Amino acid sequence: MTTRTRNYRITWEKLPDDYKLPDDPVDNINQPALAAALKD
Secondary structure (H helix, E strand, O other): OOOOOOOOOOOOOOOOOOOOOOOOOOOOOOHHHHHHHHHO
16 A cells, blocks of 8 residues: 655745734634534
């Protein structure tokens, strides 16, 4: 069996120094369902 791997180069632009990221809490309503599905 032969396995090939590829090297990916992922890049992104740096955010400006004055960019304000939101500090709001984020609810992930899918997490409990996903955890239950993976547990089964």
